[in-house]
Amino acid sequence: MKKIVSAILVIALVAICFFAGSLVRPKATVEEAAPVEQPVITDTHSDDGRTVIGISMPDRLLERWNKDGAYLRAQFEKRGYEVLLRYSNNLIDTQVDGILEMIKEGADLLVIAAVDGAALSDVLNVAKASNVPVIAYDRLIMDSDVVDYYVSFDNYKVGVLQAEYVIRVLNLMYTEETKRIEFVSGDPVDNNAKFFYQGAKDTLDPFFKDGKLVSLSGQLGFYETSTSQWSTDLAQQRLQIILNSYYPDNVRLDAVLCANDSTALGAVRALESDYTSANHVAVTGQDADIANIYNIIEGTQGMTVFKALREESVVTVALGEYLLKGIYPGEELISSSDFDFKCSFNTTDYDNGKKIVSSYLLEPITVTKDNIEKQLFESGYYRRNSAGLIYAAK
Numbered sequence: 001m002k003k004i005v006s007a008i009l010v011i012a013l014v015a016i017c018f019f020a021g022s023l024v025r026p027k028a029t030v031e032e033a034a035p036v037e038q039p040v041i042t043d044t045h046s047d048d049g050r051t052v053i054g055i056s057m058p059d060r061l062l063e064r065w066n067k068d069g070a071y072l073r074a075q076f077e078k079r080g081y082e083v084l085l086r087y088s089n090n091l092i093d094t095q096v097d098g099i100l101e102m103i104k105e106g107a108d109l110l111v112i113a114a115v116d117g118a119a120l121s122d123v124l125n126v127a128k129a130s131n132v133p134v135i136a137y138d139r140l141i142m143d144s145d146v147v148d149y150y151v152s153f154d155n156y157k158v159g160v161l162q163a164e165y166v167i168r169v170l171n172l173m174y175t176e177e178t179k180r181i182e183f184v185s186g187d188p189v190d191n192n193a194k195f196f197y198q199g200a201k202d203t204l205d206p207f208f209k210d211g212k213l214v215s216l217s218g219q220l221g222f223y224e225t226s227t228s229q230w231s232t233d234l235a236q237q238r239l240q241i242i243l244n245s246y247y248p249d250n251v252r253l254d255a256v257l258c259a260n261d262s263t264a265l266g267a268v269r270a271l272e273s274d275y276t277s278a279n280h281v282a283v284t285g286q287d288a289d290i291a292n293i294y295n296i297i298e299g300t301q302g303m304t305v306f307k308a309l310r311e312e313s314v315v316t317v318a319l320g321e322y323l324l325k326g327i328y329p330g331e332e333l334i335s336s337s338d339f340d341f342k343c344s345f346n347t348t349d350y351d352n353g354k355k356i357v358s359s360y361l362l363e364p365i366t367v368t369k370d371n372i373e374k375q376l377f378e379s380g381y382y383r384r385n386s387a388g389l390i391y392a393a394k
Contacts, residue, residue, distance in 0.1 A: 050082050050106060050108075051080075051081050052081070052105065053076045053107065053109050053111065054099070054103070054105075054110045055083060055084065055085045055110075055112075055137075056086050056098055056102070056112045057088065058095070058114070058115045058139075059087055059115075061090065061229075062230060062262055062289075063261075063289040063290065064287045064289065065113065067309050068137070068309050068313070069085050069087070071309050072137075072313045075313045075317040076317055086098035091115065092115050092116050095114070096119075096122075099120070099123050100123060100126060103127060108132065109320050109323060110127055110133070110135070111137045111320065112134060112135070112136060112137060113137045114141050115189075117140055117141050117142040117189070117191045117352075118142040118189070120144065121143050124144045124146035127146060133148045133324075135147075135150075135316060136150040137151055137152070138151070138153075138192065138312065139191055139192050142191060142352045142353050143353045143354055144354055145354040145355045147352060147355070148323060149323075149357065150360070151319060151360045152312070153307045153312065153361060153364045154344075154361045154364060155192045155195035156195045156199040157199060157363070158195070158305045159197060159198060159200035159202075159259075160199040160202075160203050161305050162199075162257055163199070163203035163204045164366075165366060167207070169255070169282045169302060170254055170282065172207050172213065175212065179212060179255065180213075180215070180252065180254050181213055181254060181256070182215055182239065182242055182255075183197070183200075183215070183257050184235050184238070184257070184267055185226045185227060185259050185263075186226065186259035186260060186263065187226065187228060187230050188226040193226065196259045196260075197225075201220070201222075204257075216247065217242045227259070227263050230259075230260055231262070231266070232262045232265045232269075234266065235263040235267055236266035237266075239256065239266065239267050240270040243271075253275075254281060254282065255284075256271070256284070259286060260285060260286040260287050261287045261288070261289040261304055262287075262289070263285075264285035264301055265291060265295075268301055271283070272300075280300065280302075282302045283301045283302055284302065284303055284305075285301055285304040286304055286305040287304065287305075287306075287307065288305075288306045288382075292304055293382070294389070299369070302368065303366055303367060305364045306375055307362070307365075308365070308381070310381070311341045311343075314339065315333075315339070315343055315360050318333060330358070333345070333360065334360070342363040343360055343361065344360070345359070345360060346358070
């Protein structure tokens, strides 16, 4: 009898432990996330008389994604298309759910700026099954053969332009003096951030090798200098720690190579307690956000790399119209379109792990205090009113 009772108790204990374990199981990480259940979606997206464009943007926190969404919507609606625009709050699951919803709502074409370029392969298989072409917008979507095209700027050149500004301002070509620099790189899950970093690092490496540049923190790798979600606060905190740890009052920091404007804001805030505008540190950026334009005018940020997002949206819409007709273009998209800006067609450099994605790349531009009026205001991207600076989506 005792043996029977003991056996029953053991079985009950195992069951309780198993049940308790299921209750405390942690949420799945990005790597462990369950595959998207692929619903059966009949290919009805072209059967209801509408032509629907689904646009998925990462979040509203970065000013540039609001501009991208506005430009894309305006360009597609100008041509008579219905637009579904979804923002993802920088959450992978939210983006996946939004893409699925747009497919179910009849999207004929998807334009996706990925939160995490490596996390969309399952939902893109749903798009493929539903015969919906996909354009990776600005950020390359990885690990999927469903991506039809990639439209972006020459992201490696962005880093080159930032580095060239540092070389010029610090007079590295002609000085024998050692200058000190720190890196504030972008989001480690954003594939573009690696291109920005590599362009800058490759350009500056000769000066590190000959001793004209040094990082006192020793933090020079991409991941150790990266900034999760391009966070201004995280960039500020990290640089403040570096300043407190490696740059006492008698040691000057000469430059901070920031990957974009949100990280540059954090860098400028960290520097404010130690450096004045008269003793300024060369700070780079990217995106020409309004707060950073003020900083450039005031001299606390030296430059930003301007990417004409309206031009990126024009190329995307022209490409989308080809795809809606079932045509997969190459150079003819550029040669047959009335673009008044530079754009190149690339079929070699953007391997997403499953295929080399045919890409259309636009030219980024260095903006400093010297040319800010011409590049940003005379071009019509920004204008002034009684409240200050505003940008205009056209």
